[in-house]
Amino acid sequence: MNLAETSMPSHEVSSEELDATPLIEVKDLHVEFDGHVILSGITRSIKRGQTVAVIGESGCGKTVFMKTLVALIKPTTGHVMFDGRDLNRQSPAQLAQIRRRFGFVFQHAALFDSMNIFDNVAFPIRQNEPQTDEDEVRRRVRQHLLEVGLPEEVAAKYPAEISGGMQKRVGLARALVLKPELVVYDEPTTGLDPIMSDVINELILNTRRTYPVTSVVVTHDMRTARKVADRVIMFFPRRMLDAGQSQILFDGPPSGLEHAEDRRVRQFVRGEAGDRIREMSRATA
Numbered sequence: 087m088n089l090a091e092t093s094m095p096s097h098e099v100s101s102e103e104l105d106a107t108p109l110i111e112v113k114d115l116h117v118e119f120d121g122h123v124i125l126s127g128i129t130r131s132i133k134r135g136q137t138v139a140v141i142g143e144s145g146c147g148k149t150v151f152m153k154t155l156v157a158l159i160k161p162t163t164g165h166v167m168f169d170g171r172d173l174n175r176q177s178p179a180q181l182a183q184i185r186r187r188f189g190f191v192f193q194h195a196a197l198f199d200s201m202n203i204f205d206n207v208a209f210p211i212r213q214n215e216p217q218t219d220e221d222e223v224r225r226r227v228r229q230h231l232l233e234v235g236l237p238e239e240v241a242a243k244y245p246a247e248i249s250g251g252m253q254k255r256v257g258l259a260r261a262l263v264l265k266p267e268l269v270v271y272d273e274p275t276t277g278l279d280p281i282m283s284d285v286i287n288e289l290i291l292n293t294r295r296t297y298p299v300t301s302v303v304v305t306h307d308m309r310t311a312r313k314v315a316d317r318v319i320m321f322f323p324r325r326m327l328d329a330g331q332s333q334i335l336f337d338g339p340p341s342g343l344e345h346a347e348d349r350r351v352r353q354f355v356r357g358e359a360g361d362r363i364r365e366m367s368r369a370t371a
């Protein structure tokens with residue numbers, strides 16, 4: 087489970103750098119499993135400091151896309167460059183180094199059940215910076231729990247003893263404790279009530295205010311996409327497209343979604359089925 091862990095930024099990012107070089111470049115990405123094409127012809131770059139929401143209907147490949155960005159899935163063909171380095175061309179040791187610059191927030195928090203909350207949040211520090219003394223570990227864990235609005239008493243509890251919303255916040259604290267350059271969120275608000283969802287949204291925004299983190303948020307929650315993202319990318323299932331049609335139906339600021347040219351985008355964000363039932367039956371026939 088060390089994939090869930092994070093590390094310090096390898097270097098401070100100047101404001102010029104923030105504007106200039108993309109942190110992530112995806113070039114002609116193609117991913118297939120057992121002959122089923124999930125993603126194809128995807129070329130995109132993500133600037134440093136950008137928060138990108140990835141939306142689209144179930145099964146369109148949002149999570150697969152996000153996982154290729156952090157080298158949890160290897161492209162069938164094509165390239166993913168992180169900070170100018172092709173993830174496909176790294177040795178396992180180099181990849182492990184690069185992964186330390188990522189933070190992962192999983193859909194179900196993915197906490198270690200056998201560790202209390204304190205040890206869960208301390209884990210990335212102990213794992214990646216073993217020289218850190220215990221006072222400093224305590225200080226940073228406390229600070230991060232506080233930042234996600236969790237009282238100190240929570241630290242001694244075990245994951246099973248706290249609510250789902252609290253678990254998500256612990257997951258967030260753990261992902262951020264080493265200030266990663268890139269944070270990927272997989273459905274961060276799924277299963278939460280509207281207030282707790284908004285708490286999570288605010289925490290994502292606050293993190294960006296604190297330092298120039300780059301974030302990719304896979305979500306079905308349009309409130310999350312509108313609130314936290316400065317850019318939204320909408321995918322469409324490859325199997326429902328003809329050859330040559332782009333799988334990305336929308337790429338732009340959230341304010342453009344409502345009036346997007348493509349009717350499928352407008353229907354998706356409004357939650358309208360339209361003629362999708364007929365289309366779906368055709369696609370699975």
Ligand SMILES: Nc1ncnc2c1ncn2[C@@H]1O[C@H](COP(=O)(O)OP(=O)(O)OP(=O)(O)O)[C@@H](O)[C@H]1O
Nearest residue numbers: 119124142143144145146147148149150151304306
């Ligand atoms: N490791 C894998 N091996 C085989 N098939 C996979 C693998 N990972 C994903 N898939 C398939 O790829 C497709 C896209 O999956 P993905 O999880 O990216 O969808 P998604 O858009 O995130 O959907 P949801 O919103 O339901 O989570 C699905 O058909 C899924 O079954």
